[in-house]
Structures are given as structure tokens and as C-alpha cells.
Amino acid sequence: MKKLTFIFFAALILSSTVKGQTDGIANKDNSNIGAPASSNVRASKYPMILPDSRAVFHVKAPDAQKVQLDLGKKYDMIKNNEGIWEVTTDSLTEGFHYYSLLIDGVAVADPSSESFYGMGRMASGIEVPFKGDGYYAVKNVAHGDVRMKRYYSSVTKTWRRFYIYTPAGYDANINQKYPVLYLMHGGGEDERGWSTQGKTDLILDNLIAEKKAKPMLIVMLDGNVGNGGFSESSLKAFESELKECIIPVVEKEYRVKTDSKNRALAGLSMGGIQTLYAGIKNTQLFSYLGVFSSGWLPNLDGVAEAQYEFMKTNSGLINTNLKQFWISQGGKEDIAHRNCQIMLSKFKDLKIKYSYSEYPGGHTWPVWRNNLYNFAQLLFK
Amino acid sequence: MKKLTFIFFAALILSSTVKGQTDGIANKDNSNIGAPASSNVRASKYPMILPDSRAVFHVKAPDAQKVQLDLGKKYDMIKNNEGIWEVTTDSLTEGFHYYSLLIDGVAVADPSSESFYGMGRMASGIEVPFKGDGYYAVKNVAHGDVRMKRYYSSVTKTWRRFYIYTPAGYDANINQKYPVLYLMHGGGEDERGWSTQGKTDLILDNLIAEKKAKPMLIVMLDGNVGNGGFSESSLKAFESELKECIIPVVEKEYRVKTDSKNRALAGLSMGGIQTLYAGIKNTQLFSYLGVFSSGWLPNLDGVAEAQYEFMKTNSGLINTNLKQFWISQGGKEDIAHRNCQIMLSKFKDLKIKYSYSEYPGGHTWPVWRNNLYNFAQLLFK
Numbered sequence: 230m231k232k233l234t235f236i237f238f239a240a241l242i243l244s245s246t247v248k249g250q251t252d253g254i255a256n257k258d259n260s261n262i263g264a265p266a267s268s269n270v271r272a273s274k275y276p277m278i279l280p281d282s283r284a285v286f287h288v289k290a291p292d293a294q295k296v297q298l299d300l301g302k303k304y305d306m307i308k309n310n311e312g313i314w315e316v317t318t319d320s321l322t323e324g325f326h327y328y329s330l331l332i333d334g335v336a337v338a339d340p341s342s343e344s345f346y347g348m349g350r351m352a353s354g355i356e357v358p359f360k361g362d363g364y365y366a367v368k369n370v371a372h373g374d375v376r377m378k379r380y381y382s383s384v385t386k387t388w389r390r391f392y393i394y395t396p397a398g399y400d401a402n403i404n405q406k407y408p409v410l411y412l413m414h415g416g417g418e419d420e421r422g423w424s425t426q427g428k429t430d431l432i433l434d435n436l437i438a439e440k441k442a443k444p445m446l447i448v449m450l451d452g453n454v455g456n457g458g459f460s461e462s463s464l465k466a467f468e469s470e471l472k473e474c475i476i477p478v479v480e481k482e483y484r485v486k487t488d489s490k491n492r493a494l495a496g497l498s499m500g501g502i503q504t505l506y507a508g509i510k511n512t513q514l515f516s517y518l519g520v521f522s523s524g525w526l527p528n529l530d531g532v533a534e535a536q537y538e539f540m541k542t543n544s545g546l547i548n549t550n551l552k553q554f555w556i557s558q559g560g561k562e563d564i565a566h567r568n569c570q571i572m573l574s575k576f577k578d579l580k581i582k583y584s585y586s587e588y589p590g591g592h593t594w595p596v597w598r599n600n601l602y603n604f605a606q607l608l609f610k
Numbered sequence: 611m612k613k614l615t616f617i618f619f620a621a622l623i624l625s626s627t628v629k630g631q632t633d634g635i636a637n638k639d640n641s642n643i644g645a646p647a648s649s650n651v652r653a654s655k656y657p658m659i660l661p662d663s664r665a666v667f668h669v670k671a672p673d674a675q676k677v678q679l680d681l682g683k684k685y686d687m688i689k690n691n692e693g694i695w696e697v698t699t700d701s702l703t704e705g706f707h708y709y710s711l712l713i714d715g716v717a718v719a720d721p722s723s724e725s726f727y728g729m730g731r732m733a734s735g736i737e738v739p740f741k742g743d744g745y746y747a748v749k750n751v752a753h754g755d756v757r758m759k760r761y762y763s764s765v766t767k768t769w770r771r772f773y774i775y776t777p778a779g780y781d782a783n784i785n786q787k788y789p790v791l792y793l794m795h796g797g798g799e800d801e802r803g804w805s806t807q808g809k810t811d812l813i814l815d816n817l818i819a820e821k822k823a824k825p826m827l828i829v830m831l832d833g834n835v836g837n838g839g840f841s842e843s844s845l846k847a848f849e850s851e852l853k854e855c856i857i858p859v860v861e862k863e864y865r866v867k868t869d870s871k872n873r874a875l876a877g878l879s880m881g882g883i884q885t886l887y888a889g890i891k892n893t894q895l896f897s898y899l900g901v902f903s904s905g906w907l908p909n910l911d912g913v914a915e916a917q918y919e920f921m922k923t924n925s926g927l928i929n930t931n932l933k934q935f936w937i938s939q940g941g942k943e944d945i946a947h948r949n950c951q952i953m954l955s956k957f958k959d960l961k962i963k964y965s966y967s968e969y970p971g972g973h974t975w976p977v978w979r980n981n982l983y984n985f986a987q988l989l990f991k
Contacts, residue, residue, distance in 0.1 A: 270731050271800070271834060292715035294675065330718075334673035337711075337718040344725040344732040350651050351725040351732065367760065367769040374757040379748065379811075388748040400863065403784055419652070430760075453652060482781065 266342070268325070268356040273341040276355050282320045284355060288330055288339065289313050297331040300355075323359035324595030325426055327352045345426050349417040354426065363435075364602050365428040370438035371397030375430050375449075380478045384470045385454060391475060392424045393483070394447040396437055406484045408445045408491035408609040410517075411471065412601075413452045413500025420451040423601075426594045432602050442605045446485055450475055452500055459502055461532045468507040472514070489550065493608050495519025497597045498565065502526070509536055512550035517608050520556045521600040522592050524569030533572075540579045548582045553607050559596035560589035647723070649706070649737040654722040657736050663701045665736060669711055669720065670694050678712040681736075704740035705976030706807055708733045726807050730798040735807065744816075745983050746809040751819035752778030756811050756830075761859045765851045766835060772856060773805045774864070775828040777818055787865045789826045789872035789990040791898075792852065793982075794833045794881025804830040804982075807975045813983050823986045827866055831856055833881055840883055842913045849888040853895070870931065874989050876900025878978045879946065883907070890917055893931035898989050901937045902981040903973050905950030914953075921960045929963045934988050940977035941970035 263277035263285060275287035286298050291312025298304040298316050306314035327347050329336040338344045344351040373396040382389045399407070412429070414422035423429045429447055436442035454470045455463030471494075480487050494515045496504040501523020508518040525533035540547060547554075556573065558566050576583055586603070590596040644658035644666060656668035667679050672693025679685040679697050687695035708728050710717040719725045725732040754777040763770045780788070793810070795803035804810045810828055817823035835851045836844030852875075861868050875896045877885040882904020889899040906914035921928060928935075937954065939947050957964055967984070971977040 270727070272730070288716065290714065290716040292675070294673070294714070332713050332716050332718065333671065333675070335669065335671040335713050337713065337721060338725065338732060340718060340731045342732075344719065346651070349653070350721045351719060351723075369762065372760040374759055376755040376757045377805075377811075378755055379753045381750065424758075430758075 266355050267358070268343050268354050269341055270343055275341050276339070278357060279317070282322075282357055282359070283318050284321055284357070285315065285317045286330075286339070287313055287315050287341065288332075290332060293332050295331075295333055299329045299331055299336065300326060301328075303331070321355070321357045322590060322595065323357055323362065324590075324593075324598060326355050326357065326593065328355055329353060346421050347418050347426065365431045365435070365598060367431060368435060368438070370434055372434050373397050373399065373430055373437075375424050378478070378482070380474065382470060382474045384466060384474055389451055389474075390420055391451060392420050392449040393479070394424075394430050394433060394449070395483070396433065396444040396446070398444065399446075399484075403484075406486045408443060408493070409479060409483075409485045410445055410447045410493040410495060410605070410608060411475070412447050412449050413496030413503050414449070415496075415498035415500055415522075416458065419453060420449050423447075423449040427598055427601065429601060432598060433605060436602065436605055443609045445605070445609060446479070446483060448475065448479055452496070452503055459499065459526060459529055459532075461530060464503065464506040464532065467503050468510070471507055472511070476514075489514050489516045490552075491516075491609055493517035493519065493553075495521065495555075495601075495604060496523070497521040497600070498523055498592065501565075505536065506532070509540060509547065512547050516551060517553045517604075518551060518555065519553075519600070519604045521597050521604075522557070522559050522563050522565045522569075524565050524567075524572040526568055537575055537579060540576075540581055544580050548580075551582070553604075554581070554583040555586075555604050555607065556583050557586045557588065557596075557600050557603075559591045559593060560587050562589070562591040563596070564592045647736050648739070649724050649735050650722055651724060656722050657720070659738060660698070663703075663738055663740070665699045665702055665738070666696065667699070667711075667720070668694055668696050668722065669713075671713060674713050676712075676714055679709065680712055680717065681707060681709045684712070702736075702738045703971060703976065704738055704743065705971075705974070705979060707736050707738065707974065709736055710734060727802050728799050728807065746812045746816070746979060748812060749816060749819070751815055753815050754778050754780065754811055754818075756805050759859075759863070761855065763851060763855045765847060765855055770832055770855075771801055772832060773801050773830040774860070775805075775811050775814060775830070776864070777814065777825040777827070779825065780827075780865075784865075786825075787867045789824065789874070790860060790864075790866045791826055791828045791874040791876060791986070791989060792856070793828050793830050794877030794884050795830070796877075796879035796881055796903075800834060801830050801832040804828070808979055808982065810982060813979060814986060817983065817986055824990045826986070826990060827860070827864060829856065829860055833877070833884055840880065840907060840910055840913075842911060845884065845887040845913065848884050849891070852888055853892070857895075870895050870897050871933075872897075872990060874898035874900065874934075876902065876936075876982075876985060877904070878902040878981070879904055879973065882946075886917065887913070890921060890928065893928050897932060898934045898985075899932060899936065900934075900981070900985045902978050902985075903938070903940050903944050903946045903950075905946050905948075905953040907949055918956055918960060921957075921962055925961050929961075932963070934985075935962070935964040936967075936985050936988065937964050938967045938969065938977075938981050938984075940972045940974060941968050943970070943972040944977070945973045 263279045265274050266276045266278050277285045296306040296314040304316045306316040308314050330339050339353040342353040345354045376393050412423050455466030492515045494504050494508045501520040504520050588596050588599045644660040647657045647659050658666045677687040677695040685697045687697040689695050711720050720734040723734040726735045757774050793804050836847035873896045875885050875889045882901040885901050969977050969980045
């Protein structure tokens with residue numbers, strides 16, 4: 230990270246002289262003006278981040294007819310004499326972005342980058358540094374572990390897995406018990422999402438070192454239960470998995486506090502719907518709910534309406550039990566923004582207390598990292 | 611796993627009627643005769659394993675000119691009217707195999723499979739079930755955790771990571787100390803290799819449950835130190851990383867026994883060279899060495915010769931210190947076989963005691979899983 234930062238700043242000094250030189254022009258050597266993305270596989274020079282947050286992508290494909298980069302926006306790549314296709318993007322926004330290469334129309338992962346389970350497959354990701362990214366940098370602080378834990382689910386009748394963050398000191402402080410945040414990924418992702426794309430361990434390591442968050446365990450579970458998605462049967466299966474399998478395993482195998490004041494539930498997108506479904510019904514179990522980039526969808530066969538009805542009857546109980554009902558969106562460009570606003574106006578009618586904030590960036594991991602950073606600071610205090 | 615086994619056996623019943631129907635013919639629906647590989651991403655039907663261990667691969671690429679499957683052997687895929695390319699392979703050997711799709715000549719990961727860091731990039735893998743694969747099946751036994759541990763390396767001056775297997779009961783048995791196996795991946799792989807491709811936790815969970823192996827910790831470290839590869843400077847850097855950084859961190863942060871009788875060192879391919887280099891010189895630290903699919907390479911600027919010279923002078927000490935010097939090859943088809951035989955004849959001349967075995971399968975993960983299975987049973991007894 231230090232090395233990258235150094236190259237980044239060295240490059241910054243040169244930036245005024247190079248602007249515009251690489252746009253759409255293949256066959257340039259950019260190695261003295263940019264730095265490999267930290268998401269590259271070992272020793273790969275490309276994708277390369279330029280000082281102004283544009284990025285240069287390369288792929289060798291001498292026999293391909295057409296190669297594109299798909300970063301949400303599609304870029305045509307241009308082939309040079311050596312069969313290397315190149316493109317320089319527009320300036321990219323902060324943090325982690327999924328992307329694909331389209332090689333003669335087939336969306337594949339870039340062999341130069343790490344892959345991440347997202348979009349329902351192993352997809353490429355690029356990490357764009359920015360001025361405010363220190364909160365998930367690897368710093369000289371005490372670091373917790375992330376553990377991969379297998380358990381048998383009596384709901385799905387299969388062996389499943391969750392990831393669990395244990396803060397620094399967990400092994401040594403054998404008489405200490407910890408509060409727990411249960412944290413859910415989005416659709417097309419799994420238990421790896423929050424650990425890898427989300428940088429959960431680093432965000433918490435840094436917050437705990439600065440005493441901005443309480444030491445806590447974070448269970449990053451696999452929310453793909455039932456037929457998946459948002460049907461009531463899937464949401465019910467998720468609730469059962471959480472209550473009957475995951476929480477009991479965590480409370481048996483780890484030193485955790487087991488009262489509602491020391492349990493939180495949060496999730497992004499699909500995981501936000503799961504939080505709404507399993508959280509609102511169970512405020513006797515969870516004192517903190519976090520809903521990131523989510524909101525009830527229309528046409529869920531009455532699931533939302535049933536929840537609003539439950540809220541109407543139980544608003545007093547919900548408001549008393551929840552110390553935080555924390556709802557956030559990635560600004561107006563977040564695809565969940567509209568559904569969320571409709572839901573919030575309903576909450577207002579029902580006199581449900583919540584807090585609401587926006588962090589620009591749309592429906593993306595940079596927003597959710599920031600959500601975790603802010604939400605974790607409010608927990609268990 | 612159970613579900614897959616069921617489908618597998620259901621398919622077996624049908625197999626006599628379907629043999630030969632899918633060879634090289636696109637546009638067939640194979641779903642009633644095969645089962646999705648366990649290495650597929652969620653919900654992907656292909657790659658599909660047929661009852662006779664052939665596999666059917668699919669990829670949608672309507673605009674590609676040529677698509678091949680590279681499983682070591684290259685197969686031409688054939689396009690159907692819907693733009694789906696298909697091929698049925700020969701019967702595949704047991705266990706895990708890396709593979710690529712070649713889309714108009716570009717080697718990429720298959721979007722239908724999980725990706726694994728190997729060959730220096732995120733590569734596809736396919737898991738082929740076989741009769742003897744129960745030793746790494748997920749069974750109803752007590753399971754250990756695999757933890758991802760960050761540490762600062764004073765050798766590389768960077769934050770690095772190892773994976774560490776802690777056996778079932780490690781958290782509860784707070785007065786117990788454990789022996790440790792330090793285990794290295796091959797070239798083009800990293801600390802994820804033994805955990806993911808190697809199924810280390812499952813192999814040990816099953817062995818420990820059957821009391822065939824002692825409960826132990828296994829440190830799966832990142833052997834990519836120095837300039838990489840086999841130069842003496844890289845091997846020296848590796849030795850420093852192991853002795854000055856990794857072992858001290860493990861012995862500080864985990865409850866482990868710290869005498870040589872309770873330390874083992876092993877590795878595959880490049881990791882076998884690292885074991886030879888750092889192990890033979892340090893038998894006061896390690897009573898067990900495991901060298902899988904490896905052997906000194908010629909032309910390493912005298913590194914092997916210096917080691918033979920050291921062995922000549924210290925053969926008595928080495929033979930006394932080592933309780934196991936366990937060397938194995940994946941049969942004659944293992945690319946390291948010849949170098950290993952030359953090395954072993956040298957060991958004989960030098961009167962160095964070792965054990966030698968072969969498990970057919972070449973230079974591949976099925977061999978190394980089996981190596982770990984056998985080697986672990988010999989340790990710390």
C-alpha cells in the first residue's frame with residue numbers, strides 16, 4: 230500500500246504533462262505515469278491507475294475481432310500491432326468496481342485482475358484509490374482474523390459456510406464476551422462479499438484501534454437460502470436459517486453476548502430486504518438494524534404490506550426495542566433509491582423511528598464500505 | 611454433496627443407454643444424465659460430470675470464431691444454433707483440475723466455474739468426483755476453522771497474509787497447545803492454494819475425527835517472497851520470512867508447542883524446493899519434512915550442490931533430527947519425477963535417510979491432496 234501510495238504521488242507530480250496522451254491510443258508504455266491497481270494479480274502491470282483516476286486496461290487477444298471493457302459503461306478497446314487491446318477509461322470514482330471484458334461478445338473475467346464472486350459468477354474487480362480511502366487501508370494497528378466456518382444447516386439440509394471476523398485480542402482475552410453484527414451481502418454475491426469486496430476486517434481493525442467502534446464479532450453469512458431472491462418463501466427460509474442455525478452456532482462456538490442489546494443485523498440490497506424481513510419481526514433479538522441501498526420492492530405478493538401491517542400494530546414495541554434503525558442510500562443514482570423513499574414515507578405514516586443518510590456512489594461497494602464504517606460506530610454503545 | 615451423489619447415482623443407472631451420445635455433439639440436453647460439477651458457481655448446470663467421468667462444457671459465445679477448452683489437452687468446442695459452444699471431454703481423472711477456455715485464442719476463466727489462484731492468475735477449476743474421494747468430503751464430524759491472518763513482514767516490509775487451520779476444539783481447549791505444520795503451495799499459487807484447491811481443512815477434520823492424525827495447526831503461508839521462483843536470493847528471503855516473521859507470529863498469536871518435535875515443514879513443487887532449502891539447513895527447528903512433486907532443479911547456480919555439501923558434512927545430525935523426511939511424486943508423469951530421482955540417488959550416496967512413495971496423477975492437486983492425507987498421519991507421533 231505504501232509503495233502504491235508512493236508511486237501514486239510520484240505520478241501525481243507528472244500528471245499535468247500527460248493528460249490526454251493515452252486516451253484511446255494503444256501501444257503506449259504507461260509504466261512511468263501510473264501504478265498497477267491493488268486488485269491486480271501479482272506482478273500484473275495492468276489495469277493501471279493514472280493520477281487522475283482514469284485507468285488503462287490491456288488484454289492480449291491477437292485473434293479476437295472485437296474487445297470491449299464493461300465497467301457499467303462500455304468502452305471499445307483498440308488493438309495494436311502486437312495483438313494487445315488497450316483502452317483508457319474516463320476518470321473512475323472511488324473504490325471497488327466490478328467489471329468484465331467482452332471478448333467477441335463473451336463477458337469474461339480479466340486474467341490480469343483478481344476475481345470476486347459477484348453478478349452470480351467470478352467477476353473482475355478494480356480498486357480505485359482515493360483521498361478518503363484510509364479507513365480501509367492496512368495500517369500498523371492490531372488486526373483481527375477472518376475465519377471460514379462450516380456448519381450444518383437443518384434448514385437447507387446441507388453443509389454451509391459463514392465468514393466471521395474476530396477482533397484483535399479475541400484469542401487472548403478468554404474471559405471477554407463480544408457483541409455480534411450479522412451482516413448480509415447482495416444478490417449474486419455470497420459469504421465472501423463483505424470480507425473481500427467489503428474489506429470488513431480492515432474497516433473494523435481501524436475503527437477499533439481508534440476506539441471509534443466497540444470490539445465486536447461480525448458474521449458474514451451466506452444469504453442464498455431458498456430459491457433465492459425476494460419471494461416470501463426465500464425470505465422465510467432466510468429467517469429460519471438465521472434464527473435456527475447461524476445464531477445458535479455462533480453463540481455456541483464463539484464467546485458472544487446473547488442479549489438483544491448486543492446483537493445487530495444489517496445487509497446491502499438483497500441483504501437489506503432480508504434485514505427488513507427478519508429484523509422488524511424480531512426486534513426482541515436485535516437492537517440495531519442496518520439497511521444499505523435497499524427498500525421494499527413493489528409486487529412481492531403482499532410481503533411488504535404484511536410488514537407494514539405488523540409495524541402499524543407494533544410501532545411502539547419496534548421503536549422501544551430498536552436503538553438504531555439505520556437506513557442509507559448511495560444517492561439518487563442508487564437503483565434502490567425510489568423504492569427506499571416510498572418505504573420511508575410509509576414508515577413516517579406508521580410513526581416508525583429511523584435515521585436516514587445518503588453517500589453518493591450508487592448501488593456499489595464503495596457506498597457499502599462507507600455504510601459499514603458509519604454504522605459500526607453506532608453499535609453496542 | 612449428498613444431492614450431487616444422488617444425481618450421480620441416478621445418472622449411473624441411465625449411463626448404459628447414453629454412452630457416446632454427447633461426444634462432440636452440441637445442442638443436447640444432458641441434464642438427466644449428468645450432474646453439475648461441485649466446482650461450478652451457484653446454479654450453473656455446466657460443466658457437467660457424466661457417470662463415466664467425462665465432462666460436458668458449455669459457453670455462450672455467438673460471435674466468437676473459435677472456442678477451445680484447455681484442460682492440459684485442448685478440445686475444440688462446437689457451436690450450436692443458439693450460439694452455445696459445447697464439448698464432451700475424454701474420461702477425466704480424479705479430483706481437481708485447472709482449466710481455461712480459449713475464446714478466439716484468449717485464455718480466460720469459465721464464467722460457469724469457480725476461479726482459483728493458480729498459473730499466476732484466477733483460473734477455472736473443475737472437481738471430478740471419484741470412488742476414493744471420501745477423505746476430503748464434508749462429513750458429519752467436528753470441523754476446524756481456517757483463519758486469514760494478516761502480519762507485517764520485516765523481510766518484505768509489507769503487510770502479508772497467511773491462512774491457518776485450527777482444528778475443532780481449539781477455541782474451547784484453552785489449556786491445550788498444538789503442534790504445527792508449515793505448508794507451502796506451488797509456483798503461480800499463493801496462500802489460498804492449500805485451503806481451497808487442497809481442501810486442507812476437510813482432510814484434517816476427517817483424519818482427526820478418525821484419530822488417524824493428531825490435532826494440529828496448519829499454516830498455509832504465501833511463499834511468493836523475493837523475486838519469486840528458485841533463485842538463491844528468493845530461497846534465502848523465503849527462509850528469513852519463515853524463521854523471522856511467520857514462525858514468531860504463529861508462536862506468539864496461537865497456542866502452539868515450540869520445540870522441533872512439534873514442527874513440520876512441507877510443500878509442493880516450488881514449495882518442495884523451499885522445504886529442501888529451509889528445512890535441511892534447519893533440522894534443529896523441524897523434525898518432519900515433506901517434499902511433494904519436487905526435487906532440485908539443475909542449473910540453480912550451485913544451490914543444490916551447496917546443499918549436498920552441507921548434507922555430506924551433517925548427515926548424522928540430519929538423520930538424527932528428522933523423524934520423517936517424506937518425499938513423494940505423482941508417478942512417472944510428474945514433471946518433477948526425473949529431477950527427484952537424480953536428487954534421491956544423491957541422497958543415497960550421502961547416506962541421508964528418507965522415505966519415498968508415488969501416487970499416480972502427475973503434477974496436480976489430486977496428488978498433493980493425497981500427499982497431505984498420508985503425510986499428516988505420520989506427524990507428531
